[in-house]
Amino acid sequence: MKQLPEDLVSIRLTVNGVVRSLDVHPGETLLEVLRGRLRLTGTKRGCEVGECGACTVVLDGRAVNSCLVLAVQADGAEVLTVEGLAREGALHPLQRAFLEHGAVQCGFCTPGMLMSAHALLAQDPSPTPDAVRRAIAGNLCRCTGYQAIVDAVLAAAGEANSS
Amino acid sequence: MMIGEKDKDRPWLLGRPEPRVDGLGKVTGEARFTDDLDEVGQVWGVVLRAAHPHARIVSLDVEEARLAPGVVAVLTARDIPGNPFVGGVVQDQPVLAGTAGAGGGAGHDLDRVRMLGDGVALVAAETEAQARDALGLIRVGYEPLPVVTDPREALRPESPLVHDRGNLVVHHGVRHGDPAVGFEYAHRVYERAYATPRIEHAYLEPECVIARPVEGGGVEVVGSIQNLFSTRRAVASVLGVPLNRVRIRHAVLGGSFGGKDDVMTVMACRAALLARATGRPVKMVNTREESMLESYKRHPYFLDYRAGVDRDGNLCAMRMDIVADAGAYASMSPFVTYRSVVQAAGPYRCPHVWTDVRAAYTNNPYTGAMRGFGSPQVNFAIECLVDEIAEDQGLDPLTYRRRIVFRDGDVTPTGQRLAGHRVSLDEVLARIGDASGFVDKWWRYRAAREAPAAFRRGIGVACSYRGVSLGAEGVDAAATFVQVQPDGSVIVSSGVTDMGQGAQTAVAQCAAEVLGVPLDRVVFLNTDTSRIPDSGPTVASRGTIMGGSAAADAAAQVRARMLEVAADLLGQPVKNLVIREGLVGTGGAEGSFVPSRLTFADLAGECFRRGVALAALGWFRAPPTSWHEETGQGIAYFTYVYGANVAEVVVDSGTGRVRVEEFWSVHDCGRVVNRLGAEGQVHGGVAMGLGYGLLEEFEVEQGVPKASNFDEYLIPTAMDVPRMHVEFVENPDPAGRLGQKSLGEPTNEIAAPAVVNAIANATGRRIREIPATLEQVLIGRRLTRSGLRGSEVARGGEASCKVRGEEG
Numbered sequence: 006m007k008q009l010p011e012d013l014v015s016i017r018l019t020v021n022g023v024v025r026s027l028d029v030h031p032g033e034t035l036l037e038v039l040r041g042r043l044r045l046t047g048t049k050r051g052c053e054v055g056e057c058g059a060c061t062v063v064l065d066g067r068a069v070n071s072c073l074v075l076a077v078q079a080d081g082a083e084v085l086t087v088e089g090l091a092r093e094g095a096l097h098p099l100q101r102a103f104l105e106h107g108a109v110q111c112g113f114c115t116p117g118m119l120m121s122a123h124a125l126l127a128q129d130p131s132p133t134p135d136a137v138r139r140a141i142a143g144n145l146c147r148c149t150g151y152q153a154i155v156d157a158v159l160a161a162a163g164e165a166n167s168s
Numbered sequence: 169m170m171i172g173e174k175d176k177d178r179p180w181l182l183g184r185p186e187p188r189v190d191g192l193g194k195v196t197g198e199a200r201f202t203d204d205l206d207e208v209g210q211v212w213g214v215v216l217r218a219a220h221p222h223a224r225i226v227s228l229d230v231e232e233a234r235l236a237p238g239v240v241a242v243l244t245a246r247d248i249p250g251n252p253f254v255g256g257v258v259q260d261q262p263v264l265a266g267t268a269g270a271g272g273g274a275g276h277d278l279d280r281v282r283m284l285g286d287g288v289a290l291v292a293a294e295t296e297a298q299a300r301d302a303l304g305l306i307r308v309g310y311e312p313l314p315v316v317t318d319p320r321e322a323l324r325p326e327s328p329l330v331h332d333r334g335n336l337v338v339h340h341g342v343r344h345g346d347p348a349v350g351f352e353y354a355h356r357v358y359e360r361a362y363a364t365p366r367i368e369h370a371y372l373e374p375e376c377v378i379a380r381p382v383e384g385g386g387v388e389v390v391g392s393i394q395n396l397f398s399t400r401r402a403v404a405s406v407l408g409v410p411l412n413r414v415r416i417r418h419a420v421l422g423g424s425f426g427g428k429d430d431v432m433t434v435m436a437c438r439a440a441l442l443a444r445a446t447g448r449p450v451k452m453v454n455t456r457e458e459s460m461l462e463s464y465k466r467h468p469y470f471l472d473y474r475a476g477v478d479r480d481g482n483l484c485a486m487r488m489d490i491v492a493d494a495g496a497y498a499s500m501s502p503f504v505t506y507r508s509v510v511q512a513a514g515p516y517r518c519p520h521v522w523t524d525v526r527a528a529y530t531n532n533p534y535t536g537a538m539r540g541f542g543s544p545q546v547n548f549a550i551e552c553l554v555d556e557i558a559e560d561q562g563l564d565p566l567t568y569r570r571r572i573v574f575r576d577g578d579v580t581p582t583g584q585r586l587a588g589h590r591v592s593l594d595e596v597l598a599r600i601g602d603a604s605g606f607v608d609k610w611w612r613y614r615a616a617r618e619a620p621a622a623f624r625r626g627i628g629v630a631c632s633y634r635g636v637s638l639g640a641e642g643v644d645a646a647a648t649f650v651q652v653q654p655d656g657s658v659i660v661s662s663g664v665t666d667m668g669q670g671a672q673t674a675v676a677q678c679a680a681e682v683l684g685v686p687l688d689r690v691v692f693l694n695t696d697t698s699r700i701p702d703s704g705p706t707v708a709s710r711g712t713i714m715g716g717s718a719a720a721d722a723a724a725q726v727r728a729r730m731l732e733v734a735a736d737l738l739g740q741p742v743k744n745l746v747i748r749e750g751l752v753g754t755g756g757a758e759g760s761f762v763p764s765r766l767t768f769a770d771l772a773g774e775c776f777r778r779g780v781a782l783a784a785l786g787w788f789r790a791p792p793t794s795w796h797e798e799t800g801q802g803i804a805y806f807t808y809v810y811g812a813n814v815a816e817v818v819v820d821s822g823t824g825r826v827r828v829e830e831f832w833s834v835h836d837c838g839r840v841v842n843r844l845g846a847e848g849q850v851h852g853g854v855a856m857g858l859g860y861g862l863l864e865e866f867e868v869e870q871g872v873p874k875a876s877n878f879d880e881y882l883i884p885t886a887m888d889v890p891r892m893h894v895e896f897v898e899n900p901d902p903a904g905r906l907g908q909k910s911l912g913e914p915t916n917e918i919a920a921p922a923v924v925n926a927i928a929n930a931t932g933r934r935i936r937e938i939p940a941t942l943e944q945v946l947i948g949r950r951l952t953r954s955g956l957r958g959s960e961v962a963r964g965g966e967a968s969c970k971v972r973g974e975e976g
Contacts, residue, residue: 046204047197049422051372052456056878059372087197100195104187107844110852111668112194113201113372113422138886145878147370147423148668150851151886 016080020045021089029076036060036071038079039086047087047116051145058144061117062086068124070143087116090123098161099123108157110148117144122158131162178759180748181681182906183898185844188673189692190420190666202376202392202419207449210378211240212296213442214452216289216303217461218265218281220312221531221871222330225279227309228267230289236305238298241445243290245278248441250408252278254433256398258498260331261430261534263406263437264288280313282330283496283533284871285462287434292442292450315871319493319528320470330496330529337494337527338502340509342800344581347476350485350520354476358557362471362549363937365865366493368875369466369538370883371667373422374459375431379439380449386413387440393418394428394667395705399436400697406437407444414440415698424667425856426537426707430499431463457876464499465866466538467492467527469508469545473553481561483518483572486581490546492527492535499536501527503641507542510804513581514550515593515633516572521581523800531871537707539853543634543917544860548938551630551921556934564610565925566601566629570594574633583801586808590899592836593810597631599897600834604814613929624819625829626930630921631812635805636903636910637710640795644710646703648718650679651783652726654776656750656769658685661693663703664715669912670845671711677842678716678906682723684747685768701785709910712841714788717905722786729782733775738764747771791903807903811835811914813854813922819930824946826862826927828890831919835894838901838909850894850915857919859884861938867952 013028020043029038036053039045039062048071051059055070062071063085090097099119102108109115118141125132125140132140137158138151146154193199230242245252245266252266253259265281265288281288289306293299314328321327322335329335351357377391386409393399396416404414416436421428435452442450454462469492476485490508494501505525512523540547558568573593579585601607609627617624638644648662660679666672672692680687693699703714727747734752735742746755752771753763775782791806814832819825833850840846863882867874875881900907920938927945928934935944943951 040204045197046200049201049373050203051374052878054456054877054879057372057456087195091196096195103195104191107185107187107848109188109191109194110670110848111372111421111423112190112199113668115194116197119195142885142887145370145372145883145885147372147425147856147883148852149848150853150855150892151889152851152892153848155886 014077016077018079018081019083021086031077033076034072035062035074035076035079038076039071045086045088049113049116051113058117058121059114061120061144063120063124066124066127068121085120085123087119090119098164099158102157102161102164106153106157106160108149108153114144114146118146118154126162126165131166134159179681179839179906181677181687183840183843186673186677186687186842187844188670189676189687189690190672199420201373201422202378202390203453205378205390205419206451207378207380210449210451211292211294211446212299213290213292213439213450214299214303215287215438216306218284218286218288219308220281220310221284222313222315223281223310224313225265225267225281225288225308226311228288229307233291233302233305236298236302238294239291239302240294240448241292241442243441243445247445248406251405254402254406254437255498256430256500257502261434261497263434264290277332283531284873285533287438290438290442292446315531317530317532317868317871319491319530322528322530323491323526330531335529337498337529338505339524339526340505340800342509342521342523342581344522344583344801345520347485347487347520347522351476353478354484355479356477356560357474358553359474360553360936362473362552364469364545364548365939366468366535366868367466367860367864368460368866368881369425369427369463370881371423371425371427374456375428375435375454375463376452377432377436377439378449378451379436379443381443381447384413385409387443388415389436389440390417390419391432391436392421392428393432393436394424394665395707396665396695396697397702398429398705399433402433403437403440407440415696417696418665418694421667425539426541427463428667429537429705456878460876460881461873464495464534464536467494467501467504467535467545471545471549473549475553475557477557481571483516485520486513486518488512488523490525492525493532494527494529495532495534496529497534499534501535504537504542506641507635508546509800510582510635511543512546512550514547514554515574515631516554517574517578518581523581532868533873539856540913540917541708543632543913544920547630547632547917548921551918552924552934552936555628555925555928564607566597566606569629569631570597573597573631582804584803589807589901589903592897592899593631593633596810596812596834596836596897599895600812600814600832603834603893603895604816604832606814610929617930617932622821624821624930626819626926626928627814627816628922628925628929629812629814630918630925632914632918633808633810634914634917636807636809637708637713637790637805638704639805640793640802643704644790646714646718646788647701648675648679648715648722648786649700649783650719650722650726650786652683652772654773656685656689656767656772658683658690659693660690660719661695661700662715662719663695663700664711665695665706669711669849670842671706671715673845674712674841675715675719679719679723681906682720683727685750689750709912709914712908713904713910714790716841716908717788718786720786720905721788722784725784725786726782729780730771730775733778733780734766734771737766737774788905807901807909809835809837809909809914811918813918815919815922815926817923817926817930819927819945824942826940826945828858828923831890831892833892833894833915834897835911835914836897836899837911837914838899838904839907840896840898841908846896846911847894849911851892853912853915854892854919855884855889857916858889858923861920861923862940865939
């Protein structure tokens with residue numbers, strides 16, 4: 006990390022497998038960098054106080070609220086956003102399960118939900134329904150009542166385990 | 169164009185759990201919500217909001233702000249070229265409050281702020297930070313006015329006036345029979361007072377618009393807008409231009425629940441003013457704090473119910489007096505209270521019913537449309553009351569309800585005979601009783617409360633009937649446009665908006681059903697006011713019945729033309745031909761289908777080559793309704809839907825904590841169009857209803873909201889919502905072109921009373937004021953906290969918990 010003129014800080018992070026070098030303000034959040042500078046607008050801004058979870062991304066394997074992470078804190082880190090889930094045109098099993106189970110309504114919480122679920126399954130490939138609920142307890146959804154989301158995460162886990 | 173009986177009676181595609189037509193982009197991140205869009209050369213627009221909940225503006229100085237770095241324009245009420253007021257029913261809300269002489273008329277004086285969410289000035293600047301910095305340079309002189317915050321006080325003659333013409337927004341009455349006579353033969357009379365809270369829609373996407381100036385003095389607006397045609401009317405009126413110079417589109421909407429109506433209209437008007445003034449695209453985005461401060465809420469209600477029961481246990485008289493808090497502006501209050509007055513007595517036979525509902529202006533945040541629209545409040549009251557009467561009559565609440573609910577041919581308190589469709593409430597109650605094991609559990613849990621226990625179990629029921637669509641509120645018609653492409657793919661657009669509820673999928677599925685193509689062949693375009701006729705607002709759970717019926721109409725027109733060509737190609741009479749699963753074939757009256765080699769895609773190509781019009785505009789006008797304002801009698805809605813909820817709870821006797829363990833929801837919404845979408849509506853409606861019953865209240869003290877973000881305004885999380893069991897009783901209704909009706913709001917309007925009735929079953933204590941917080945459950949009254957945020961308390965502020973009434 007080197008200090009640049011005008012208070013800019015140079016950082017380097019890997020986003021969805023691509024190394025990105027950026028000069029950011031010290032106060033800029035990871036959310037602002039993802040949406041504003043990298044135009045990865047799949048990650049949503051819902052509350053900016055870490056309560057709604059719409060901005061959840063996976064940072065070095067952990068689900069975090071990107072509105073609460075400074076971009077400089079992500080220097081050297083690996084970030085996965087919703088745009089990085091599908092590989093070579095094929096949807097991730099979580100994405101397919103969300104569609105098939107009706108886990109998507111307005112879709113604003115969906116990217117954050119997917120990322121929380123992704124981090125959960127990486128840690129616990131066969132979660133119980135309660136574990137899924139705990140893992141997404143920081144992601145608010147006003148449309149679905151969470152039931153279809155829980156079902157989708159369990160289905161995606163089941164699919165991954167049987168293949 | 170005829171929709172054949174085949175379409176209505178034997179659908180091949182309706183009812184299937186098809187994935188959403190707009191789902192893919194939402195799981196990949198490609199779906200563009202308004203804040204994901206930017207325009208070349210755009211500036212940022214921000215709003216200076218009121219510093220007092222009620223004050224006259226005596227001076228307003230924006231000169232310093234105009235000179236601030238990056239600032240492109242600063243606007244006040246004086247800069248509005250057209251009508252400075254908006255309002256869907258009463259034009260009483262200023263786009264910007266101003267100083268005296270800025271405009272306005274009698275009863276609507278423009279020179280004051282009436283709630284903290286009011287806007288006083290607009291700034292456009294090159295960056296959002298520059299725009300927000302400039303707000304601090306605007307100097308406003310206020311002369312504070314007395315504040316009124318209780319709608320019952322607001323209706324007293326000595327109350328401060330929020331609007332010069334008086335604080336009464338609307339008064340609806342229903343006069344059916346004569347309760348004075350009815351109460352004379354009452355064996356028992358029950359008098360109960362209920363109260364329901366102000367709540368926040370809490371759509372996850374904050375409000376956002378982008379306005380772009382276009383030639384002829386007009387604008388194009390894209391935004392998170394629920395009711396595009398209402399917004400268009402207001403923007404055209406504020407700019408003083410005809411409707412065809414204002415084009416409103418929505419981007420993908422991140423939830424609305426009735427909430428992105430007036431607040432978006434005001435935001436669109438402000439962005440349009442800035443776009444005209446700067447000649448540049450203007451983007452405005454609310455922070456969550458701005459959203460909670462400015463956006464309208466669900467009306468708090470105070471409900472006084474009096475019911476008489478005769479010796480046989482039947483309701484013989486009801487008298488209801490209800491006051492709603494409209495907040496600072498009328499918004500949808502006149503229509504919200506209309507639904508309340510029609511449905512206040514619940515789905516129960518009663519010969520003598522008088523109901524009065526008044527809405528009053530206060531200096532609280534304004535209240536308007538929210539999922540349910542005047543029904544969650546009255547359903548809470550009547551469902552708690554009927555539950556209590558049942559227990560008092562020595563019956564379980566489900567059996568008692570089944571005795572007194574409407575059946576085919578019964579007459580409602582507005583004098584409407586329920587006919588022409590199946591009045592299925594008894595069937596719905598029977599189904600939910602079986603599914604939940606209600607009667608047995610209710611008696612068991614009631615008996616168990618005699619003995620001391622750390623945890624008590626309870627089960628509760630609630631049911632409702634609900635008028636479909638707008639009813640006698642106003643014009644009720646909608647358009648859907650269906651185009652078949654030469655390769656057989658289909659494009660559908662409609663005047664009905666998808667806010668996340670799935671209107672695009674439901675409307676597309678209706679079109680695909682009639683065309684005979686799989687749903688994945690359909691693309692749905694976001695609504696655009698310049699490309700589809702004014703279809704009214706997407707409210708009142710009318711999307712599926714109105715937009716879907718118009719889609720069926722459009723698809724039937726196109727199909728008829730295509731079948732003529734098919735008849736020629738296949739050498740078969742048109743009446744024998746059927747299209748299904750993208751294949752053309754022959755079908756019999758009994759629903760059989762034999763496909764030919766001709767595909768829908770090939771047929772579309774041949775039609776195109778022959779110059780056949782493969783597009784049609786479908787139109788659906790609702791059946792007639794009527795209303796006599798003096799007596800509150802008439803055909804209030806053209807048809808009704810029926811539903812019931814059962815909640816099973818565990819109450820912690822030591823803390824008052826209520827855990828909802830299981831939940832059942834049964835609805836007759838007519839023909840189910842998409843099972844996946846329908847179940848999703850129920851799940852989400854119930855979760856929101858549980859928040860209403862147990863958790864949520866947007867507290868306001870002296871006009872100042874106590875919550876500004878999700879750290880203080882709590883909505884249910886995945887940990888708070890139980891497993892839900894959903895069933896549908898399908899009675900196709902002749903009112904919908906394919907037998908479909910409504911579902912979105914019925915799902916949300918009875919969860920709270922079901923839970924509160926379950927708490928009563930567990931504890932023996934009747935809660936008449938929601939939310940049923942820990943203290944309501946444990947000690948039977950509410951505690952209130954100070955207006956300080958938690959962080960301020962931690963820094964040495966006062967105690968965070970005070971008992972209301974102990975202070976003075």
